[in-house]
Amino acid sequence: MNKVTVIGAGNVGATVANVLAHKDFLKEVVLIDIKAEMAQGKALDSWQQAPIDYYSTKLIGSDQYETTQDSDIVVITAGLPRKPGMSRDDLISTNAGIVNNVTENILKYSKNPILIVVSNPLDVMTYAAYKMSGFESSRVIGMAGILDTARYRAFLATALDVSPKDIQALLMGGHGDSMVPLPRFTTVAGIPVTELLDEATLNSIIERTKYGGGELVKLMGTSAWYAPGAAAAQMVEAIVKDENRIFPCCVNLNGQYGLKNVFVGVPVKLGKNGVEQIIELKLTSSEMEMLKASADEVQSMMSVYDNLQKA
Numbered sequence: 001m002n003k004v005t006v007i008g009a010g011n012v013g014a015t016v017a018n019v020l021a022h023k024d025f026l027k028e029v030v031l032i033d034i035k036a037e038m039a040q041g042k043a044l045d046s047w048q049q050a051p052i053d054y055y056s057t058k059l060i061g062s063d064q065y066e067t068t069q070d071s072d073i074v075v076i077t078a079g080l081p082r083k084p085g086m087s088r089d090d091l092i093s094t095n096a097g098i099v100n101n102v103t104e105n106i107l108k109y110s111k112n113p114i115l116i117v118v119s120n121p122l123d124v125m126t127y128a129a130y131k132m133s134g135f136e137s138s139r140v141i142g143m144a145g146i147l148d149t150a151r152y153r154a155f156l157a158t159a160l161d162v163s164p165k166d167i168q169a170l171l172m173g174g175h176g177d178s179m180v181p182l183p184r185f186t187t188v189a190g191i192p193v194t195e196l197l198d199e200a201t202l203n204s205i206i207e208r209t210k211y212g213g214g215e216l217v218k219l220m221g222t223s224a225w226y227a228p229g230a231a232a233a234q235m236v237e238a239i240v241k242d243e244n245r246i247f248p249c250c251v252n253l254n255g256q257y258g259l260k261n262v263f264v265g266v267p268v269k270l271g272k273n274g275v276e277q278i279i280e281l282k283l284t285s286s287e288m289e290m291l292k293a294s295a296d297e298v299q300s301m302m303s304v305y306d307n308l309q310k311a
Contacts, residue, residue, distance in 0.1 A: 002026045002240050005071040005110075007102050008078035009033035009061065011222070012118060014042040015229025016075050016236075017059060021046050023237055024055035030071070033078075036063035069109040073239060075232050076129060078102055079119035081223055088121070092304050095119055096128045103132040114239055114274045115140045117250075118232050122175040124301040126250050127263045131309075137252035138275040144175035145248025145265040146231040151212040152181075155205045160196055162188060169193075170248055172265050173294030176213065179265070180290040181206040185281075235270060242272035246279065253295075256280050257288070262295045262302065 004020060006013045009031045017029045033039035043061030050056065060067055068074070079095040082088075099119055106113065115133060117140070119125040126142030133140060149169045157164035166189040173180035183202055186193040193202065208215070216224040238245040249268050253259040256278050257266065269277040283291065 003028045003030070003071050004073045004075065004236055004240075005030045005032060005068040005106070005113075006075045006077065007032050007106070008076070008119075009035065009039040009042050010077065011225035012228050012232075013075070013077040014046075015225045016077065016118075016232045017043065018046045018049075019230050019233035020236060021050065021055050021057040021059055022053060023233065024057055025237065025240060026057045028058045028060065030067050031059065031061045032063065032065065032068060033061070034063055036061070039063060065105040065109055068106060071106070071110040071113045073114045073116060073236050074106050074110065075116045075118060075236065076102055076125075077118040077232070079125065082120070088301070089304050092121060092124055092301060093308055095121070095125055096305055096308060099125050099128045100132045103129050107133060112139070116232055116235050117142045118228060120175075121301060123250050123263045123265075123298040124305050127252075127302050128305055130252060130263070131305075137254070138273060140252070141235065141268075141270075141274060142175075142250025142263060142265075143228070143232045143235055144250050145171055145267075146234060147228050148175065148179055148209060148212070148265075149248060150227055150231060152186075152205065152209040155208055156186070156188070156193065156197075159201060159205060160188060167193075170267060171209070172248060172267070173291050174264055174298050175250070177210045178294040178297045179210055180287060180294055181209070182287060238270040239272060239274060244269050244271045244276060246270075249275070251275050251278060253278070257283070257291060259292070259295050262299050264291070264295050264298055 006016045017031045031039045031043045039061030043059040047059045082091045117126040122144045130140040148171045153167040170182050170185040248265050250265050267279040268275045
């Protein structure tokens with residue numbers, strides 16, 4: 001029996017649960033939120049969709065962690081969005097408190113689940129869940145790279161007027177403006193994207209990708225949920241089905257790329273044990289420089305978290 005818990009019944013969490021239910025490979029999805037009725041309502045709404053969209057995955061909404069018992073995977077989406085006037089350190093402090101509390105409660109009822117973290121600031125919240133859980137780093141994974149590459153691929157599909165299905169891409173580093181673009185690993189049906197787009201157009205698409213989340217906040221007044229929710233669900237599917245799919249994910253590096261004890265996005269193989277392998281690419285010196293700069297930025301946020309824990 002495969003059971004997945006999603007913590008946080010906001011837009012992202014509810015989308016993760018709904019997308020997973022539609023994929024119809026799980027026995028049960030539990031949606032947990034401090035607002036019990038919100039979690040119950042969204043789970044019930046999705047369950048009432050099952051006869052229409054033809055799936056059997058049961059959805060349960062609750063504020064009680066007992067209902068998460070024996071979860072195989074837990075997706076953590078809980079956290080507050082950054083408010084105007086809120087410093088980065090304030091955001092880390094607030095959301096680390098939430099992620100720590102969630103992780104602690106999960107571990108009371110599930111022995112060794114795989115944790116997928118979606119809460120922001122993503123890289124440091126993945127680190128927080130890792131520290132609090134005491135799990136092997138292969139079992140604590142941050143969702144960022146799949147979303148970033150999806151945005152990048154969507155923009156490329158528009159620019160080239162092709163199906164996004166044919167576009168493969170890779171981005172590394174931190175989530176957001178410190179991400180490391182790798183155009184030489186971007187292909188359209190096997191054709192290098194550099195054969196199809198000029199450098200200026202490609203660079204403008206990369207820039208748009210870096211600030212992709214901000215663009216949506218400006219348009220909607222809130223952060224995105226369809227693509228982030230689907231991205232987290234794709235990670236769950238790769239793990240439960242033991243697919244060994246290769247995705248860019250936020251993981252703890254232990255010497256790879258010359259980096260140690262830092263959570264950044266790199267390509268990994270996802271299977272039944274979580275991160276089955278971290279794939280180390282031969283980067284050019286300028287790509288390596290960008291990755292190191294991105295890792296330094298994440299490291300500084302991890303230090304903020306460490307200092308908060310000591311205080």
